[in-house]
Amino acid sequence: MKKLAIFFIAVFCAALVFYYTAFALNRTEGYAGKNTLTVYNWGDYIDPALIKKFEKQTGIKVIYQTFDSNEAMMAKIAQGGTTFDVAVPSEYAVSKMKEDGLLIPLDHAKLPNLKYINPRFLNLSFDPGNRYSVPYFWGTVGIVYNPSMLGGKKITSWNDLWDPDLRNQILLVDGAREVIGMGLNSLHYSLNDTNKQHLRQAKEKLDRLVPNVKAIVGDEIKMLLANEEAAIGVVWSGDAAEIISENDKLDYVVPKEGSNLWFDNMVIPKTAKNIEGAHKFINFMLDPKNAAQNAEYVGYSTPNEKALDYMPKEITEDKRFYPDFDSIGNLEVYKNLGKRMLAYYNELFLEFKMHRK
């Protein structure tokens, strides 16, 4: 009994010491003050030096919190009980959050640096007039391939994937919109097509791809491709950049029939406590020099046109990540097709997944 009592008292004391140490560290770092700003972003999706710079410039202390999926982030914001001032959802999450009333409109007068964003990336279907969101990074869906495993063969289009020589060589991401979209694009339809006949056609075409598909996987697709477990993968460009940085034998291409254009955007959720600071932060990230520094650190494509002047040529002239919009047919953003259409997409995708070789 005495031993137990001593043990538990020791544990509580140790916990107290740890708690106090964390508290003291928090205070010396200035996280416990009044003038703070909580940024809710994907993990490691900003250059930490920029946070320091922002703190120096404005005297606002940034608390950086992270999430690992749009759905989880939306759940947290919808529930309340948190004080996120800035969040970074993907474009489809922006339209969903807007519908659910989770966003505060932006005051464009406080965002003078908005003018540096390439107009091509403004006023898109998921947020007309950019009332609620400002693009942070953008990218495409395309094909990562390993020329050394394909005997030097080049891949340029979706239709190249149906080549019978590629048996069991392709990895697909586990996303209904991505895979069905690829089927639609390969038939030169729009990836927001709602014509059921077209969708059936696309699905039948995908069924013919099955012998070439090795697996349909989630996030581990990056590791599998970098480790040369498969020669080809259909991925988002951000993942492609990471895969190529791990294994430079691989290459990435945006298929010429067209593809999806995705965006991660800065928004102010309704949980915000420091709306003034949130505008300051968004405007700070829109500053061309800062956007350039961030794009170099993260390795994704920046929508900031002026920032390209401050970045090395080999990055900005890389057609894989800054594709030429004139040469690629139709790069489209996913439109919100409504619940019923989305269910139909999911159903087709499920049928495709169950299709036997």
Place this chain on the structure above:
Amino acid sequence: MQSSHKWGKAYLAVVFVILYLPIGYLIYYSFNKGGTMHDFSGVTLDWYKEVLHDTRLWIIVLNTITIALLSAAISTILGVIGALAIYYVKSQQVKQILLTLNNVLIVSPDVIIGASFLILFTMIGIQLGFTSVLLSHIAFSVPIVVLMVLPKLQEMSPTLIDAARDLGANQWDVLTKVILPYITPGIFAGFFMALTYSLDDFAVTFFVTGNDFSTLSVEIYSRARQGISLSINALSALLFILTLALVTGYYFISRRSGMLGVGGRRR
């Protein structure tokens, strides 16, 4: 006889290699200059430097340990009380119902527990942060402690209590001088189980963290989108060494004092 003994040793060795090899791999690459988990291109201590300078990460580590220690201690106390209550229940049927309710909590998926806690806390109006994480960790650790302590109670001979009563012990004496010393190994086992559960829990914690309070597993998961930097390897190495030191220290202390630890023996 001799040969089977040898096989046993070999089998044990294989199991340990399988268990420790990934950890070794992780630590090995924490010295990699190349910055990835393959192609070792030279030894560097940069990742360790990076970790030591990352104040935010250390705050998160301290948070994680604080939550683990507190939730393990509190849930152990609650769990022992619960186990005693279940033990003293006379009717078999009620006992079964209580045990089943306890087991349901153990097998429910973390995601469901986490989501329901999130709804509960926001309904009551508890701010998400340290308190909400601590409460939910205590909640999912209690059933485990109960499960660890109950068998010890059941294997204790009831005549021990009768004997103590006959010798003039009151309720309190029976509890502190007979029952608790007997179930001490179970209590420690429960405590350490709760500790490990709390340290590596991701799903529940993710739902109930908020307001600049985060734990290590949530932080590491959310870094995964960008590829996890080797500084996390370095941190894992440091924590692994710390754990080893603690376990070795505990072993020597318990050997010296003959303290009744987990699976220890009484002198």
